[in-house]
Amino acid sequence: MDDPKRMPTGIEGLDELCGGGLVRNKSYLLSGITGSGKSIFALQFLYNGATKYDESGILITTEEHPRQVRENALNFGWDLKALEDENKLIIIDACAAKLGIPSQEKYVDIRPFDTRSMIDQVITAQERIDAKRAVIDSTTSIGFYLQDPAKIRVELLRLSSTLKIIGLTSLLTCEIVDEDKISRFGVEGFMTDGVIVVHYKKTGAVRVHSIEVLKMRGSEHSNKTHPLDITSKGVVTHPREEIY
Ligand SMILES: Nc1ncnc2c1ncn2[C@@H]1O[C@H](COP(=O)(O)OP(=O)(O)O)[C@@H](O)[C@H]1O
Numbered sequence: 001m002d003d004p005k006r007m008p009t010g011i012e013g014l015d016e017l018c019g020g021g022l023v024r025n026k027s028y029l030l031s032g033i034t035g036s037g038k039s040i041f042a043l044q045f046l047y048n049g050a051t052k053y054d055e056s057g058i059l060i061t062t063e064e065h066p067r068q069v070r071e072n073a074l075n076f077g078w079d080l081k082a083l084e085d086e087n088k089l090i091i092i093d094a095c096a097a098k099l100g101i102p103s104q105e106k107y108v109d110i111r112p113f114d115t116r117s118m119i120d121q122v123i124t125a126q127e128r129i130d131a132k133r134a135v136i137d138s139t140t141s142i143g144f145y146l147q148d149p150a151k152i153r154v155e156l157l158r159l160s161s162t163l164k165i166i167g168l169t170s171l172l173t174c175e176i177v178d179e180d181k182i183s184r185f186g187v188e189g190f191m192t193d194g195v196i197v198v199h200y201k202k203t204g205a206v207r208v209h210s211i212e213v214l215k216m217r218g219s220e221h222s223n224k225t226h227p228l229d230i231t232s233k234g235v236v237t238h239p240r241e242e243i244y
């Protein structure tokens with residue numbers, strides 16, 4: 001039976017790893033090195049929400065231009081433009097202003113490092129499409145701007161708390177450089193209710209993707225590391241297999 005407190009990600013295998021889905025109205029850190037699959041994973045969470053569960057979503061993109069995001073999504077057969085036209089997805093461009101270039105986008109965060117302005121944008125977007133899901137990809141560029149870990153902690157906490165209060169379940173991506181650390185600035189894990197790590201480890205001559213649910217408040221979850229594949233349909237996890 002469907003648990004109303006759970007939000008299925010629809011990502012094959014993942015919901016099984018964490019008791020049926022994410023706990024609703026909570027925020028999760030999605031950490032991994034570059035190329036580990038964070039952006040695809042996060043986008044798939046929004047895409048599945050809109051197409052499988054009738055839950056609209058908001059994507060705040062700080063590093064990739066929305067046009068690039070739409071193009072990349074098409075590689076997986078995800079037509080984001082169609083979802084945007086149906087009011088099932090809003091993409092907020094928090095990238096152009098950061099680069100100092102003009103944006104043709106409908107939703108633009110002109111102060112991409114100001115969490116208050118970001119929150120205002122999210123609230124506007126949510127009112128427009130009654131969103132249930134949100135993704136910030138990524139928190140790392142916000143951190144680089146703020147620099148001071150204490151400030152990063154306060155601002156990201158403010159951001160993640162607001163998302164929860166307004167009824168959004170969110171994934172906040174975090175780009176790490178060291179596989180042994182779960183966050184870039186050492187503080188991002190404190191402000192979220194859960195931490196999911198996508199590993200991309202070198203074994204011999206190749207790198208292998210895997211996934212680990214490290215923390216999940218209010219829920220049981222697997223404490224093992226499971227294989228993850230990136231396929232032409234997005235990410236797939238294998239709850240019955242383990243990686244040592
Ligand atoms: N069409 C595809 N088929 C299979 N794997 C892909 C495809 N597109 C991208 N990938 C894999 O996804 C990785 C990039 O994922 P991405 O979510 O952008 O990573 P991150 O955001 O963590 O840097 C690539 O390094 C590649 O391994």
Ligand SMILES: [Mg+2]
Binds near residue numbers: 038039040137
């Ligand atoms: Mg990315």
